[in-house]
Amino acid sequence: MTAPLLQVTDLRTYFFTDQGVARAVDGVSFSVTPGETVALVGESGCGKTVTSLSILGLVPDPPGRILDGSSIRLRGEELVGASEERLRRLRGNEVAMIFQEPMASLNPVFTVGEQISEPLRLHLGMSKRAARERAVALLNEVGIPEPAHRFDEYPHQLSGGMRQRVMVAIAIACEPALLIADEPTTALDVTIQAQILELLAQLREHRGMAVLLITHDLGVVAEVADRVVVMYAGQVAETGTATEVFGFPSHPYTEGLLASIPRADRSGERLRPIPGVVPAPNDWPAGCRFADRCRYAWERGAAEAPPLLELETGRGEERAARCWLVAEPARRHPPIVAETEQ
Amino acid sequence: MSEPVASIEEAFPPSSDLLLEVRGLVKHFPGRSRGIGRGAGGHVRAVDGVSFWLQRGETLGLVGESGCGKTTTGRAVLRLIEPTAGDIRFRGQDVCAMDHRALRAFRRQAQIMFQDPFGSLNPRLTVGAMLDEVLRVHRLGGDRDGRRRRIAELLERVGLGSEHLDRYPHEFSGGQRQRLGIARSLAVEPELLVLDEPVSALDVSVQAQVVNLLEDLQAELRLTYLIIAHDLSLVEHMSDRVAVMYLGRIVETAPAAELYRAPRHPYTRALLSAIPRPDPGVGRVGRIVLVGDVPSPVSPPAGCPFHPRCPHPGKDVDCGSLVPDLEGKAPHFAACLKEAMSE
Numbered sequence: 001m002t003a004p005l006l007q008v009t010d011l012r013t014y015f016f017t018d019q020g021v022a023r024a025v026d027g028v029s030f031s032v033t034p035g036e037t038v039a040l041v042g043e044s045g046c047g048k049t050v051t052s053l054s055i056l057g058l059v060p061d062p063p064g065r066i067l068d069g070s071s072i073r074l075r076g077e078e079l080v081g082a083s084e085e086r087l088r089r090l091r092g093n094e095v096a097m098i099f100q101e102p103m104a105s106l107n108p109v110f111t112v113g114e115q116i117s118e119p120l121r122l123h124l125g126m127s128k129r130a131a132r133e134r135a136v137a138l139l140n141e142v143g144i145p146e147p148a149h150r151f152d153e154y155p156h157q158l159s160g161g162m163r164q165r166v167m168v169a170i171a172i173a174c175e176p177a178l179l180i181a182d183e184p185t186t187a188l189d190v191t192i193q194a195q196i197l198e199l200l201a202q203l204r205e206h207r208g209m210a211v212l213l214i215t216h217d218l219g220v221v222a223e224v225a226d227r228v229v230v231m232y233a234g235q236v237a238e239t240g241t242a243t244e245v246f247g248f249p250s251h252p253y254t255e256g257l258l259a260s261i262p263r264a265d266r267s268g269e270r271l272r273p274i275p276g277v278v279p280a281p282n283d284w285p286a287g288c289r290f291a292d293r294c295r296y297a298w299e300r301g302a303a304e305a306p307p308l309l310e311l312e313t314g315r316g317e318e319r320a321a322r323c324w325l326v327a328e329p330a331r332r333h334p335p336i337v338a339e340t341e342q
Numbered sequence: 343m344s345e346p347v348a349s350i351e352e353a354f355p356p357s358s359d360l361l362l363e364v365r366g367l368v369k370h371f372p373g374r375s376r377g378i379g380r381g382a383g384g385h386v387r388a389v390d391g392v393s394f395w396l397q398r399g400e401t402l403g404l405v406g407e408s409g410c411g412k413t414t415t416g417r418a419v420l421r422l423i424e425p426t427a428g429d430i431r432f433r434g435q436d437v438c439a440m441d442h443r444a445l446r447a448f449r450r451q452a453q454i455m456f457q458d459p460f461g462s463l464n465p466r467l468t469v470g471a472m473l474d475e476v477l478r479v480h481r482l483g484g485d486r487d488g489r490r491r492r493i494a495e496l497l498e499r500v501g502l503g504s505e506h507l508d509r510y511p512h513e514f515s516g517g518q519r520q521r522l523g524i525a526r527s528l529a530v531e532p533e534l535l536v537l538d539e540p541v542s543a544l545d546v547s548v549q550a551q552v553v554n555l556l557e558d559l560q561a562e563l564r565l566t567y568l569i570i571a572h573d574l575s576l577v578e579h580m581s582d583r584v585a586v587m588y589l590g591r592i593v594e595t596a597p598a599a600e601l602y603r604a605p606r607h608p609y610t611r612a613l614l615s616a617i618p619r620p621d622p623g624v625g626r627v628g629r630i631v632l633v634g635d636v637p638s639p640v641s642p643p644a645g646c647p648f649h650p651r652c653p654h655p656g657k658d659v660d661c662g663s664l665v666p667d668l669e670g671k672a673p674h675f676a677a678c679l680k681e682a683m684s685e
Binding site: 162 | 517621632635
């Protein structure tokens with residue numbers, strides 16, 4: 001086993017608000033090895049974005065706080081409690097990030113070129129001229145036509161897809177070992193999304209960069225992720241390789257998500273939604289947090305919160321699910337198909 | 343015996359079978375005369391000659407990427423924005439010629455529902471008061487008691503209990519708000535519902551709830567849907583027929599299963615191949631990645647609007663100067679010169 005590049009252990013990030021304590025991230029553990037793409041998947045409020053902000057040390061404090069006992073290690077170095085100075089050196093250098101809405105992350109009053117040059121000069125101490133050359137090369141690498149010309153343009157002069165390419169160029173400028181991409185294609189059209197996913201795959205191949213992809217789109221996950229971490233209500237619901245999780249979902253939530261999206265190979269069939277709604281983070285249910293939406297739930301789930309239970313795949317892969325079904329598989333009564341519609 | 347090749351306008355089914363007929367719909371927005379950006383000066387040709395029909399009880403999905411004109415088409419059809427040109431007929435009646443009174447009656451029969459229901463629900467009215475207002479304005483449901491019964495029935499129909507009557511919109515989840523939006527549209531007993539991105543603001547697990555509800559309502563009330571969405575899998579799931587738009591035009595339209603199985607327009611092919619499938623391993627096999635961005639609708643390219651990005655433009659046809667017609671054998675039409683040659 002290669003040593004993990006990123007090791008998150010028992011991460012708890014809470015928000016202390018007037019409405020009570022929101023346990024946004026509540027004991028999350030996972031790892032990313034060098035060159036690997038890991039997807040954090042889940043619906044709004046599951047804690048996936050707060051997890052990524054915690055890694056970057058960007059959780060607004062107050063009201064947010066990473067609790068004692070949480071650990072985030074990058075190449076073995078503990079980041080929880082690290083100095084702001086150390087974190088600033090890390091961000092954009094060893095760990096870079098791109099977000100959903102590139103227009104919101106680009107500064108409208110600086111040219112594209114100035115914004116790509118900034119990390120080069122700041123982190124790598126390049127001269128203005130060297131930074132310009134490097135920036136133009138980066139724009140070229142992320143597939144922007146006429147890069148030397150685009151260098152002097154402002155963000156509003158670019159299309160959405162081009163802006164996201166600029167964000168990627170800024171992110172990879174200092175050759176980070178880890179790229180955190182938070183819904184990088186959600187705001188983009190499907191043909192532009194395909195371009196950006198293709199670009200990320202290329203970069204990963206050419207640079208050996210690890211990617212932590214945060215998304216709600218199962219299609220995107222299936223396409224790019226090596227491993228998947230499914231989150232629900234601030235916790236890891238299920239984890240495993242993409243092939244395992246999509247092929248044999250073991251948490252009822254994952255199973256429900258996959259059954260609720262329209263798919264070409266099941267056209268004409270009725271969708272099977274998950275009943276109910278995602279609970280609020282200041283009011284997680286006691287016991288299993290998915291129990292009241294679960295089609296298999298029995299008394300045990302309401303009484304006792306299941307831990308993340310390891311699954312035996314027989315293929316030596318790391319695989320676990322937070323569900324009592326792992327301990328009592330006979331409770332998984334016939335597949336969803338047999339269910340009568342409500 | 344096979345149908346002859348014809349343009350879509352020639353191939354319309356007889357009017358008596360149709361709820362909605364749209365021929366040559368055009369909507370140009372005046373451009374800004376001053377200011378920065380590519381939009382300076384010219385007109386934005388948001389919709390540039392769109393023709394389609396809707397039979398009673400069927401669902402037509404209008405898909406395309408942002409800026410293709412699908413939302414403008416949906417609004418122009420209901421005359422929520424005035425079309426620049428074109429002919430719209432609802433049950434044979436000329437929508438563009440309607441006066442104020444006729445338009446009001448028309449809008450009872452044809453409703454629109456938006457992506458974000460919260461933006462279109464009055465935050466200061468309870469659900470009961472909101473629905474009551476709709477019924478009173480349109481003089482439906484009879485007296486106070488009659489209206490109250492009708493409101494309870496509407497809420498039940500969309501899967502909300504009457505205990506919700508006295509609540510305000512902010513007390514509802516996203517999925518419930520979308521149900522409220524549906525209840526309000528149904529209050530006036532419409533025949534046609536234009537659904538503009540009906541579930542794209544909702545979480546995945548909740549989307550399916552609303553999709554199923556819309557399908558049930560369609561079956562029970564024999565509603566006709568025009569669905570506008572960017573989610574191609576969703577549109578395939580919900581539609582009988584699908585029309586693909588690009589730069590203000592329909593580039594291809596066909597029954598959903600046929601369009602997804604055997605697309606004829608190169609843009610449709612690229613669009614469908616770009617859908618990420620929740621199936622690891624299948625991944626990017628056969629994907630056509632288009633180069634560049636959609637051109638600006640202010641200055642669309644001459645000839646075929648897709649030709650600058652087309653992966654396989656015709657060799658013996660002049661895609662750069664000839665504008666292709668939407669033609670084919672009913673009910674499958676495509677606007678591609680190269681395809682037309684091979685026909």
